Amino acid sequence: MSLSAITIEKVKVSELKHLVIISRETFYETFHDQNTETDMNSFLNDSFCEAQLTKEFKTPDSQFYFARTNNHIAGYLKLNFGNAQTELQDDQAVEIERIYVLQSFQGTKIGKALFEKTLNIANEKNLNYIWLGVWEKNLKAIQFYTKNGFVAFDKHQFVLGNDVQTDIMMKLVL
Helix, strand or coil: CCCCCCEEEECCHHHHHHHHHHHHHHHHHHHHHHCCHHHHHHHHHHHCCHHHHHHHHCCCCEEEEEEEECCEEEEEEEEEEHHHCCCCCCCCEEEEEEEEECHHHCCCCHHHHHHHHHHHHHHHCCCCEEEEEEECCCHHHHHHHHHCCCEEEEEEEEEECCEEEEEEEEEEEC
16 A cells, blocks of 8 residues: 555544544454454443543643545544553653554554654653553554563553453553
C-alpha cells in the first residue's frame, strides 16, 4: 500500500462516531484471537459504546488523536494527564491508555507516529515520564514499547468481560 504523509490531529466532537468505529475495530482485530467472543462482545459493548467514549472524550485531562493517511483514519491514541490517569495520577506523567492501528495499516509507521506525538506532548509539558499498561500476551506491543525505551515497573489487572487478565505496566523516563 502506498501511503502519503501521516497526520496526527486531535479528534473533534463531530468525529465521535468515527472514534467508536475505530475503537471497536482495532480492539477486536488485536485481541479476538486470544479471547472468547462473549468476553469480547461484553467489553466492546461496555467500553466502546458511544455513551462511554463521549464521557471519556469530555474528560478535561484526556485527549484523543486520529492518525490519518490517504484520507483514511488508520489509528488512534488516547492520552490521560493528572487525575484522568487510570492509576498513577501523577501530574509529572502522561498515560498512554490506548494506541491502536488498524491491521491494514500496521507496519506503515502509524504506531511510531502516534508514539512520537505522545513524546512531543510530554516534552512540551515538561513531564518526567510516559507510562502505560499492556497485556502480558500482547508480545508485539511489548516489543514495540521495549524498542522505544520503555521498561516494566509493575503489573495490574485488566478485566475483559469475565476474564481477569494481567497487564504489564511500563514506563519511559524522559
